[in-house]
Amino acid sequence: VRAYPFHEIEPKWQKYWEEHKTFRTPDDDDLDTSKPKYYVLDMFPYPSGAGLHVGHPLGYTATDILARFKRMLGFNVLHPMGWDAFGLPAEQYAIQTGTHPKITTMKNIERFRSQLRSLGFSYDWDREISTTEPEYYKWTQWIFLQLFKRGLAYQAEVPVNWCPALGTVLANEEVVDGVSERGGHPVIRKPMRQWMLRITAYADSLLEDLDDLDWPESVKEMQRNWIGRSEGAEMEFHVINPNGQQTDIKINVYTTRPDTIFGATYLVLAPEHILLSSIVSEAQSKHLEEYKELTARKSDLERTELQKEKTGVFTGSCARNPANGEAIPIWVADYVLASYGTGAIMAVPAHDTRDHEFASKYNIPICGVVLPNDENFSSFDKAYAGDGTMINSSNLTSGLDINGLSNKEAASEVTKWLEKTGNGKRKINYKLRDWLFARQRYWGEPIPIIFLDDTGETVPLPETELPITLPELDDFSPTGSGEPPLSKAASWVKTFDPSSGKPAQRETSTMPQWAGSCWYYLRFMDPKNSKMLVDRAKETYWSPVDVYVGGAEHAVLHLLYARFWHKVLYDIGVVSKKEPFQCVINQGIILGEVEYMACRDPNGNLISADVVDELSDYSQERVPEEEVTKSGESFVLKDNPSIRLIARAHKMSKSRGNVINPDDIVSEYGADSLRLYEMFMGPLRDSKPWNTSGIEGVHRFLARAWRLIVGSSSPNGEFRDGTVALDEEPSVEQLRSLHKCIDKVTEEIEGTRFNTGISAMMEFINAAYKWEKLPRSAAEAFVLLLSPYAPHMAEELWSRLGHSKSLAYEPFPKANPDYLKESTVTLPVQINGKTRGMIQVDKECSEEDAFKLASLDSRLSKFFDGQRIKKRIYVPGKILNVILDA
Numbered sequence: 001v002r003a004y005p006f007h008e009i010e011p012k013w014q015k016y017w018e019e020h021k022t023f024r025t026p027d028d029d030d031l032d033t034s035k036p037k038y039y040v041l042d043m044f045p046y047p048s049g050a051g052l053h054v055g056h057p058l059g060y061t062a063t064d065i066l067a068r069f070k071r072m073l074g075f076n077v078l079h080p081m082g083w084d085a086f087g088l089p090a091e092q093y094a095i096q097t098g099t100h101p102k103i104t105t106m107k108n109i110e111r112f113r114s115q116l117r118s119l120g121f122s123y124d125w126d127r128e129i130s131t132t133e134p135e136y137y138k139w140t141q142w143i144f145l146q147l148f149k150r151g152l153a154y155q156a157e158v159p160v161n162w163c164p165a166l167g168t169v170l171a172n173e174e175v176v177d178g179v180s181e182r183g184g185h186p187v188i189r190k191p192m193r194q195w196m197l198r199i200t201a202y203a204d205s206l207l208e209d210l211d212d213l214d215w216p217e218s219v220k221e222m223q224r225n226w227i228g229r230s231e232g233a234e235m236e237f238h239v240i241n242p243n244g245q246q247t248d249i250k251i252n253v254y255t256t257r258p259d260t261i262f263g264a265t266y267l268v269l270a271p272e273h274i275l276l277s278s279i280v281s282e283a284q285s286k287h288l289e290e291y292k293e294l295t296a297r298k299s300d301l302e303r304t305e306l307q308k309e310k311t312g313v314f315t316g317s318c319a320r321n322p323a324n325g326e327a328i329p330i331w332v333a334d335y336v337l338a339s340y341g342t343g344a345i346m347a348v349p350a351h352d353t354r355d356h357e358f359a360s361k362y363n364i365p366i367c368g369v370v371l372p373n374d375e376n377f378s379s380f381d382k383a384y385a386g387d388g389t390m391i392n393s394s395n396l397t398s399g400l401d402i403n404g405l406s407n408k409e410a411a412s413e414v415t416k417w418l419e420k421t422g423n424g425k426r427k428i429n430y431k432l433r434d435w436l437f438a439r440q441r442y443w444g445e446p447i448p449i450i451f452l453d454d455t456g457e458t459v460p461l462p463e464t465e466l467p468i469t470l471p472e473l474d475d476f477s478p479t480g481s482g483e484p485p486l487s488k489a490a491s492w493v494k495t496f497d498p499s500s501g502k503p504a505q506r507e508t509s510t511m512p513q514w515a516g517s518c519w520y521y522l523r524f525m526d527p528k529n530s531k532m533l534v535d536r537a538k539e540t541y542w543s544p545v546d547v548y549v550g551g552a553e554h555a556v557l558h559l560l561y562a563r564f565w566h567k568v569l570y571d572i573g574v575v576s577k578k579e580p581f582q583c584v585i586n587q588g589i590i591l592g593e594v595e596y597m598a599c600r601d602p603n604g605n606l607i608s609a610d611v612v613d614e615l616s617d618y619s620q621e622r623v624p625e626e627e628v629t630k631s632g633e634s635f636v637l638k639d640n641p642s643i644r645l646i647a648r649a650h651k652m653s654k655s656r657g658n659v660i661n662p663d664d665i666v667s668e669y670g671a672d673s674l675r676l677y678e679m680f681m682g683p684l685r686d687s688k689p690w691n692t693s694g695i696e697g698v699h700r701f702l703a704r705a706w707r708l709i710v711g712s713s714s715p716n717g718e719f720r721d722g723t724v725a726l727d728e729e730p731s732v733e734q735l736r737s738l739h740k741c742i743d744k745v746t747e748e749i750e751g752t753r754f755n756t757g758i759s760a761m762m763e764f765i766n767a768a769y770k771w772e773k774l775p776r777s778a779a780e781a782f783v784l785l786l787s788p789y790a791p792h793m794a795e796e797l798w799s800r801l802g803h804s805k806s807l808a809y810e811p812f813p814k815a816n817p818d819y820l821k822e823s824t825v826t827l828p829v830q831i832n833g834k835t836r837g838m839i840q841v842d843k844e845c846s847e848e849d850a851f852k853l854a855s856l857d858s859r860l861s862k863f864f865d866g867q868r869i870k871k872r873i874y875v876p877g878k879i880l881n882v883i884l885d886a
C-alpha cells in the first residue's frame, strides 16, 4: 500500500515548476538589485556513465533547501546547475568503441539532468552550461589568452609525469603513490615541452587570503601545506679539487635552518642536479650513472618518504663549509628533490632525521650544534629538531660566533653574516609548483596558440578567432609517442597566422579537465553573454558565491586552481572580489549499509568481538540486521547479548555490490523521502552509512503529515480530495508547538543542521496528532516549513489548502517570541482541596490571571460558576486552590 500518492504528486509538481519557470532567477529586465542576493552553488558533476549515485543528492538537497529557504525570505537566489563534461572516461570509451565523446557526453548529461529533475531541485535550468560547449569554452580559451599575455602561461621543457598507459602527462596532483589517480597506471618522469601556468606568482595572495574565508579549517590547512611557504636562506659552498684548492664551482643550497651551519658535515645534490657532471670524480661516475637510473623510476613521494631506507653515492668531491672552512664530502641522494629549493642541501645530521639516518649509514660525522634546554639530554644518537642553545658554533677565521645564542637568534645572525660576506641571502621558498597545463588528449579545450612554420615563433590567436573548436576525429587513441591525438587531424593542425598570413601549425595539446571548472561559477551569473565572459554589473551583484557545497576531495586541486584564476581575473578587472567562494562546505560520504559480523573460533563456537584480538585464527560471518540489537555503544546478538559483533560500513562500490541507486529509492519511496532521508541521516558534514529502514522512517513521517492535513484515505484506499483543516483560530497551546517548530527549523537551516530541523518537524506532527481540530493557519505554516525539504508534498498540500500559486515565494513563517517562552507550567486546580483539573499558565502568572484562566476552562468553571468564593490559595507554579463558601 502506498502511504501517500507521491507517484502522482511528484511528476505533477515537477511539470508545474518547469512550465511556470518557477525557479527562473531574475535577469536583465527583472533583476531588482536593491534586494539582497544569495548565490548557492553545488560543485557541478562530471556526467559519468554510471548516472547519479546517492552521494550526489546529499549536497544537492542541502543547497536546494538553502535556495528555497532564501527565496522565501525575499532574496534573489542564484541556484544553477551544469556539467563538467570534458575528461578522460568519455575519451577512453571513444577509444574502445569509436563513439564520439560528444555523443557519450550528451547521453550522460541527459540522464543526469532527468535524474536531477526527478529529485525536484530548484535549479534555474535556463542557466545550464556545459564546459564542452564551444560557447562556453570560448571563454576558457579567452582566459588562457589573458594568462599568456601576462606571462602567466608559458612553455617549458620540464620533467613531467608521463603515464605510458594513459598516453598522457599528468599533474603532480593526479599522481598518487607513483601511479595515476585514475586507473592506477605506473607513471615515470620524462622531460617534455609543456604549457605551464605560473600559479607560483600568486603564492602569497593564495596563502594570505585564506584567512578571511569561511571554509573548513582542514581544507585551509591543506592549501597552506600545498603552498608550503617556508623562510630560510640560500648559501653557497665552493667545491674544492682533490688537492684541496678552491674551484670556481659553487653549490647553492636552500635551508630553513641557517643556525645549524656549523653542523653541516656534508652536502647532498639531487641526482638530476646539473652541476653533477662537472664535479663527479672519474672513479665514481659509473656508480653515479647507475644510481641515477634507479632514481628515475621513483616518484617524488617515494623518494621523500621518511620510512624508506636512505640511499646515495659519493661524488668523489668535497666542498668548503664557509662557516668553519672545513672540507665536507658532496653526496648524491634521491631524498633531495631536484624540483624544490635549489635541488641541493647542506646536511645537518645532528638536527635532521633524514640526514641523521643517511650519515649513520655512510659513516659521516655527526656534529651537534643546538643543545636542547633539557638537563637529561645526553647525546645526538637521534636527530634533535627542536629549539635550544648554540654550541660548537664559533670560528675565528670566518668571524662567525653564535655560541650561546638561542637557535632563533642564531638563524638571523647567520643570515646577516651570509649577506655581509656574500656567501648567501635570506630566501622564502614555496612547495607550490607551476601548474602543468597541457594534456595529450582529444576531449579537452584546444589551446588557442599556433606556431609559425618558418620561425617556429609561438603566436596567440586573436580573440576574434575564438572559439577554436575541436576538429572531428575518427581515431581518438593516443599516439604513444607523446604526440597528442589532435596531431592526427592534419587539416586542422595546418593553418595560417591570421595577422601575417604565414603558414603555421596549431598547438595539439588540450587543456586539463580542471580548466573548465576554474571559472564556471562566473558564467552562471550571465550564461548567455556572447560579448564577454560575464557582465561586470551582474558579477558585482552576484559575487561572491555565498555557499559552495561539494566533496572534500577537491580541497586542493579545484579550489586552489579556481582561486588562482579568480585572482588573475581580479587583477585584469573582470571580477570585483578577490575570492570566489566565501563559504565552502564539504558534505560527508555516504557509505554502504552497516554490516554486522559475528566471529567464530576455529572450533566453530561463536565468540565475542572483544576477544578476537587474542586469537590468531577466527572466521567472520554476516548477521542479518533483524538479529542484532544495540547494547550501549556496541552491537550484540539479540538472542545472546554476550556476543558483541563487529559493525562496519564500506564505501559504496560496484565490486562490493553495496551501491544504492537513487532512481530505485525515488520509485519506491518518492523523491521527497529520499531528500528528507539524506538530510536526516546525520550532520551534513559527517560521513554516514546508508540504512534502508531509516528511509522507511522518514517516509512514514511524511505519510503522517499527509494524513494529518488531508485526512485518511477512503475505505477503498483512494486518497481523498482537499484537506481536513478548519478555519479556526489556533489555541495558545497549538501556537506554542507551532512557533517552537518554526523557531527550531529556521535556526537549524541557518546553521546548516538540517537533521535536527527535521526532528523539530517530527515533534510538531506528533503534537498535532493530539489536537482535536487542525486550524488552517497552523497547517499552512507547517507546510511552508516543510517545503524546502519535501517540496512536492508541500506544494500539493498548499494547493489543497486553497492556494492557486506555488508556495516557492511565500514568506517563510516567522516565530513569534511570545510563544517561545518555555516558562509555562501545568498548574493543578483544586476546588475545596480536591484536584479537578489542570491549566497551562505562565510560570510567573499572577493569581488573578490564573484564576481567570481557570474560569475559562469549562471543566473547572462548572464547579464554581454562580458560587460565592470564600478564598483563593495560590502558590505560583505549584497550585491554585479555590475555596467556596459552603
Ligand code: ANZ
Pocket: 230, 254, 255, 256, 257, 260, 335, 336, 337, 338, 339, 340, 341, 342, 343, 344, 345, 346, 347, 348, 350, 351, 352, 385, 429
Ligand atoms: C639544513 C637543515 C638543518 C635543514 C636542519 C633542516 C633541518 P621546508 O621546511 O619543507 O621548506 N631541503 C631543502 N631543499 C630540499 C630538497 N630539494 N629536497 C629535499 N630536502 C630539501 O624544508 C626545508 C629543508 O628541507 C631545508 O633545511 C633542507 O634541509 C631540506 F636541522 O637545511 B635543511
